[in-house]
Amino acid sequence: MALDTVTTATQNPDTKQPFAELGLKDDEYARIKTILGRRPTSSELAMYSVMWSEHCSYKSSKVHLKQFGEKAVKSDALLVGIGENAGVVDIGQNYAITFKIESHNHPSFIEPYQGAATGVGGIVRDILTMGARPIAVMDPLRFGLADAPDTRRVLPGIVAGIGGYGNCLGLPNIGGEIVFDETYAGNPLVNALCVGVMKHEDIKLATAHGTGNLVVLFGAKTGGDGIGGVSVLASETFNAAKPTKRPSVQVGDPFAEKVLIECCLEIFKADLVIGIQDLGGAGLSCATSELASAGSGGMQINLEKVPLRDPSLSPEEILMSESQERMCAIVAPEKIKHFMAICKKWDVTATVIGEVTSGDRLHITFNGELIVDVPPRTVAHDGPVYNRPIKKPAYVDELAKSIFEVPLPTAPDEVKAAVLKLIASPNIADKSWVTSQYDKYVQGNTVLAQPEDSGLIRIDEETHLGVAVSTDANARWSYLDPYEGAKLALAESCRNIATSGAKPLAVTNCLNFGSPEDPGVMWQFAETVRGLADAALELGLPITGGNVSFYNQTGSVAILPTPVIGVLGVIQDVRKRTPMGIPEADLDLYVIGKYNSNLSGSEWAYLHGEIGNAAPVADLDMEKRLVNFLLDGQPIFESAHDVSNGGLAATLVEAVLKNQVGARVDLNDVANALFSETPGRVLVAIKSSATNEIVNLAGKYQIPIYKIGTTGGSDLEINEAVISIAELSKAHTETFPKLFG
């Protein structure tokens, strides 16, 4: 095929172009023509199509997401905010932390291993790009029903992919979630979070400054994998009638990424880059246009210089390829020799592919012929913005009026059977089958990891400074009330951080939804964003960035609205963290926080085929006081564990099983007390000598506390129901190996 140059495009304005196949709408195509004053070349069309995709341009979400900026609290801790590759937060002692979650949902359904693996790879490069050393990952996952045949294809592949890639990078996996619900059957969610650390002065940005500075592409060679990953794959609903999208999935090489990490960190240390951007979704199209758009000048790229794995690739394919493990840096000419020497040391291929120019255009040539001539901002930042129709779905009010009933056990043997049933259910069961496939020890700084309430990493071995990270979502509450659901998810994530002994500092998010073209889904989304923005404001926490994944929908079945909220916390002395497991006998057990009987959205209701009728209303003022209670009371807590999914029953069992120390509790209205998931509660164990202190704390922070029992023995005794630790352990741990081998 002849090269479609700018000259050809001008001379042949009526050539038919496959814009619809590339995911562009009629009006979007018309708009590109208006911007350029002519039809785009096929290379330009390729660039606009990937960069204006839902995945890259946030065109349906932008109008809502701006609330995160508008409502934000002024925070001195926020060093880099929304808009860069990842937000950066000051944690003191001149350390800065960057963290972010991204989705890799669609690729992981098509090709579970590679989809999940490259999801880890992508988020790690985002963190690296900020100038940070990646120090931990977490993976919130959602699947269809645990015993569905396709879940047995998807789950083991995704878990192996996350482990295969993350383990090979040397990043401890410190937490995450695994939740099953039938709405995820055709749309499993693979969200990947990465945390990185750097010194304040090491922060890097994605920008191209200084005429004559060089554009260097380094890392893996470019191949034909992942072409159209963001546009064709992540920005459309799945449709069984259409051809397979497997070729659009990227293929990962974790070894290449590991050496790229070490190479980049050495380059950063020597202060050799002006700006840097990773190549992820939309590949070179994204990196060149974003660097140029954020910079002060233009950019000239010689596309034929890009090292190729497959020499038959066309310029359009080179621009759209999402081959992994690649980075693009802006380097001053006098530093290029040193830069190249470091790349050579790590056997990383590096090529100068262009330079920063004095103009305001992004020019791309192929063997001397001009094939792209665009204002970079129109590609990278000024994409289309949609104000999609919003309509509250009828189900919300219908459910709110409905009455639901679930069995409530009362007799001791009924209570025992109910507890064993709950803890063996896939959503509550022990997840070691999954987490033991992840390395949690590498780097030697992991203080807490799954199944603890939050992952906790030591940052400084001398001062004992550390950070905690937690991710949470309760999609059933979000389905019943997306506004409250988002607030509750943020509150829970903060509570998890404080339960481990750290102070919540900043928020990130990954918003997973169905099709934005469905007004009901768009309502769920709008309400979620409003809830999250309001909650962050009320809790006084900055939102540092986030990710939106739409089109998690097969046909007319959308996933439950799933806003995964990540919170970062700081702990001054990691040695003082509070673990979840009851450490010894003869401690007093308390539930901290107000209790209301409420089974709506609970695991117990779900086990009986009910979703409930109304989500709890988040009491953020109380949640704030609870966080302070937990931080203040930390010295007297021997253990602490959040009450959430599965209610107090699950919390008690997990606290007992961790160190195999039993407990005896007395509960009124036993079934509701065990299975209600009333938010804002934590189970703590204290020495009886600390009774006065906990009572004083309760008064100081106006938080109700309930003494429910004591620790010790080899059983969990709930009123007259006696369940041995052996029985609990068997029920809790057998489920996953039985399901997945």
Add this chain to the structure above:
Amino acid sequence: MSFRVGVVTFPGSLDDRDAARAVEMAGGTAVPLFHASDDLKEVQAVVLPGGFSYGDYLRCGAIARFAPIMNSIVTAANHGFPVLGICNGFQVLCESHLLPGALTRNSNLHFLCRDQKLKIENTNTIWTNGFKPGQEILIPLKNGEGSFQCDDETLNMLESQGRVIARYLDFDPNGSRNLIAGISNERGNVVGLMPHPEHAIESLTGPSTDGLTFFTSVLHQLVGR
């Protein structure tokens, strides 16, 4: 003068900084050694750390054995120089023929990370002399290819010469022959161990501090010289 222990970094090494931390915590000085150089920098012992050297897309350790640093290490090891290979390092030692046998995929074909009980079987090596005979220890195990395999003749030789230095206890994590977790060469200066002692050196970040004894053992031996 403090005692210098080299820690080798191959491309893809992951636990090199952890091994260095363990050396320092045991009282030694950790000296970074890079795969591309054959300079041992006057160290008195070497640790080959865990990881995925060169990605381990071929047999684990099969490429690392050809690194320039390995030439120097093999030569020195054959003259009694102390070498500890952990996980990937153990695989490299087998590929380099400093130790017999091979590490193959775990019997259940999954990567496995767990706190593993071990029984120390031989306390006469440079790396295990600080343990009590038969001592039970708890240290992390984390690998995808940790199943130790060899022919019957080699197995008999290893057992009869007391060269099995540690065995898995209570749980068979990977299908290793005779539950072997670690072995030594005939002289006892080269030890390969699948579990990770460098991740059990402080109670804050590991399941125990049992791993530290591997590193203090070699230092005591060196002090005694």
